[in-house]
Amino acid sequence: MAQSRFSAYISAMITEVGHFALILAFLVAIVQMIVPLIGAHKRWTGWMAVAEPAAGAQFALTALAFGALMWAFVVSDFSLRLVWLNSHSAKPMLYKISGTWGNHEGSMLLWVLIVTLFGATAAWFGGGLPPTLRARVLSVQSAIAVAFFAFILFTSNPFLRLDTPPFDGQDLNPLLQDPGLAFHPPFLYLGYVGLSMAFSFAVAALIEGRVDAAWGRWVRPWTLAAWVFLTIGIALGSWWAYYELGWGGFWFWDPVENASFMPWLLAAALLHSAIVVEKRESLKSWTILLAILAFGFSLIGTFIVRSGLLTSVHAFANDPERGVFILMIMGFFMGGALVLFTLRAGAMEAKGVFGLQSRESALVVNNLLLAVSCFVVFVGTMWPLVAEMFFDRKLSVGPPFFNAAFTPFMVALGLILPVGSVLPWKRASILRAMWPLRYVFLLALAVGGLAYAMQTGRGLIGPVGLFLGAWMVMGVIVELLQRTGRGGDRWGRLRRLPRADWGKAAAHAGLGVTMAGVAGLTAWTIDDIRVAQIDTPWQVGDYEFTLNDVREVRGPNYLSTMASVTLAKDGKKIADLQPEKRFYPVAQMPTTEAAIDYDLKRDVYVVIGDAQEGGGHTVRVYIKPLTNWIWIGSAMMALGGLLSLTDRRFRVGAGAAKRRRETVPAE
Template structure:
């Protein structure tokens, strides 16, 4: 019965979403406060209905209700409880319901937000969000119904894809979806501003926290997905420029540019048109990622099905919202009042350059991802665009961007002193050069560019620390005064420093991957294999039975020279229901480095083993966490905790360009 109620709640939510989309917009056009006030109530109601529907699906999975087709296809009675719950979104239908749940959650958060948004802006934003909700609710109900019944019901399910039976499924998709869907709010704010005809610092201050929130979760989601693939797939890599990976990287890059652009708009009332365009493009890239993954044009663990009807429906959503918003932008943007002026050498100028580099980097990923798909669609020819292309196009764009970051953050607003900023960063630059030379001396050879990468990472970290240190020491005498000044610095300043330092940590981890080593061999108990700094000895291979799988567990003794590390276990599993094998890598952390052991197939009385030496690899993900922490710290800044100042009660009209 709860299944039918959940289905009904989803259908009812569609009706409420239609009200949310149309009535506030009507109220704005008629200047009717009562109609405009319907938006918040409808948004909260829609969220509660979708939340109940999602809970009904979770209950069906927990109870192993095999009368539901979706449960049969993705669950098994022997699965541990945690994987029964995560199976809810480990498939196309359930994951799209989770997408809609998060979409309505953001609408409800805007509705109940204590920030004093102007009435017209709030109503327009909720209406735009309502249109997006209508589209995706219709998609779920018409093409991806998770509540479809089976009669007669089978006695057992088909089990979840074994690769997805991991705690990563409980963390990665929700984080990623909050990031993806969070940018729908910035999109809705942009559409509302274009309809209203006013874009100013009030709008920028209103939209920036939502941009930061989405960016923080998308950063964590990408990092978690990278680490999950690293330890689960057994291939030893953390990024492969796969189209699905790129689908998440593109909105992250655009969102990063949007964050910096909103800073200029809030501080200097500039870059208005560009900021609006970025808000539209960021969510458009999120929709594009949804199309790439859900349309069936790719075959991967992320592509749960290849139904052409679903692909066409998502393509229609993509065309409507991207094309419609760009058409609205083309119509209204030329009529908007331009912002303030600034010199090329200034904080604003540095942020503009930052945006240009990020946009170019995003464009290279966009072209490299879509070109093979478009070519196959038009000609039938299949080509592969892989790491060589992206390394040759993406890296040369990003490196100068990272070099400019520490200098740009020290420039003054409106008019800056480039020579003075460079002099302030001279100590950080010297430290970076010394670090690179020290790496060359210690490693005695190796890749030429890797020490440069280490130096670049150190420059970013030292530059961020130096910028904060200079602010604290300036006009402060004594330790107590410096401590007081440090505490009094805006949290956004600390957040920026942490975020940039996190980028530096990740750069160091990526550069250190150049010294990774790989060893391959067939081992019998007692035999050893050396890779880089580590030697592993196979002690035993024993069978073991899990709740819904059997596995062979290989136990290895690990040493690094004279140091003995704790033993590590690597497994080969066979999941009973699907008879599908998986590889569970054995990983032993040694400081910031890791030794990584992966099993192959039995050969000649032994077993194939791959051993990787991964120096400083943890810095890649630690850096991502530090970046996200910086974004979250900026969210707690005082100006975001205060209400957005209301605009003057004047008639909102489109203002002519200066």
């Protein structure tokens, strides 16, 4: 008994220390927001120097607060209201830990932890930046942290206590008790919040009134890191939706899915636009605007997930008052940045000129396609809310709209990408650039034509997707071979290509693989639902299924109805599948656990339903071609981004900038 009281006392102390650390981090963030900004304006070296230690202290204090909250979840401290609402003593340890961010308050603390992490990283590794720009970047980054510290402490405090601690908790949402969802939010937040650095660089450059090639080089790694994390996070969420919801799909154009997809599109556009700023000192205004909008759409995503105005299967909160607070934060940062952009637009004169046929023009078209596709997703996501608020009409905008409106832009992007990648800078000839790609284009057409000839009574989406995938992947191969020139030792030169070139190749090829996977899955899925009897085989496509038995199984914190289904083809057994229907007694919530036989060419997906009065169980089967190409392509895109981040030229550029840095005298 004494040991139990001592443990409770220690846990309470750790929690209070975490709460105190969160308040201290808020105060440090206020100092970091104000002092270095004034120092940069006055050219006071000492005041600017405050930014670096403040950024480190702010991150350390926030990490301490987050660690204290995680400890409360790990030890099941139900005196903490948040733990009581989102945990249970019988829950597996992985989900106790992920429960820290599997709720509104904890996820917002993770959000601000990542804001401070990026700020601290910029302080630690930003030695190559001019002192004034560095101070302003860290001040703007801290201003974002101040806003969200205030939001947490005044509306979403995770450290609120209960007067009488209950014996046990109410458990985490069973849909979130899954490995995919355990890691999905942290990666998404690293992407969402990572775009805050691009925003901070943009606003700092606007304050200084200078955007040049060095700025483009500095902002690219931050944007690339955010884009990589977003790619991983979206892929994990898509994979989770595929196997966990039991609906047989990987993407539903859900508002929360769209909330992460829109910043991803704009971050991709920003990456390509920053290249033009770095290489040619053009598109400065557009690149600054993209940096503002990319983070702005991250804030819009935060608003969608937490305001309750748009419903979703995996929204965090349904509190309009909190939504208003986030809306005010978004209005302040977006409105202020856009006003500053308007005032400073004249100072961002483009230096480089380029012809209509050039790589710069191809990148402009790339940017327009990505930006317009983001706008299409935004309109489809927000239109139901607009219709209800202003026209008193309840509307539902679903996959048919998004598929019809979004797909043409992606098809156009896939068509131009291989050509744009091989165009020279400044001036080019499209016909000359296309000439080395002529055989690749014909081969890709043959792949699409073969797919069309082999299918029966279906549309063009599958063949077009395979054509685009083949066109983009083979276009990447041709581009790499062109980079090696002619003559001997081509393989040696290929191996010595910069990592950024290999990263670009992997990312572009990954996009092609993903497009082919999405198209194949969309066009050629076979769906069958029936009442299956024990030991009675049935046929779906080329496969034979047999329901062997259905039994009750007890899990660590759930009850399961588990089926055993044999999968065979041509009389040969392929796999034993065990789909489940789980029921979580504490949360009083059921979930569906699909059983999937994975293969590079197709997935066989089985879902068990309810028992029927006349005997047997409802069983739903999907045959889903090329599904795993989606995840393979996503992994290739993320790997491409990581390869580019390790390119030596980033480090050399940073060192050169550091050597050129002008020392600012103290006053």
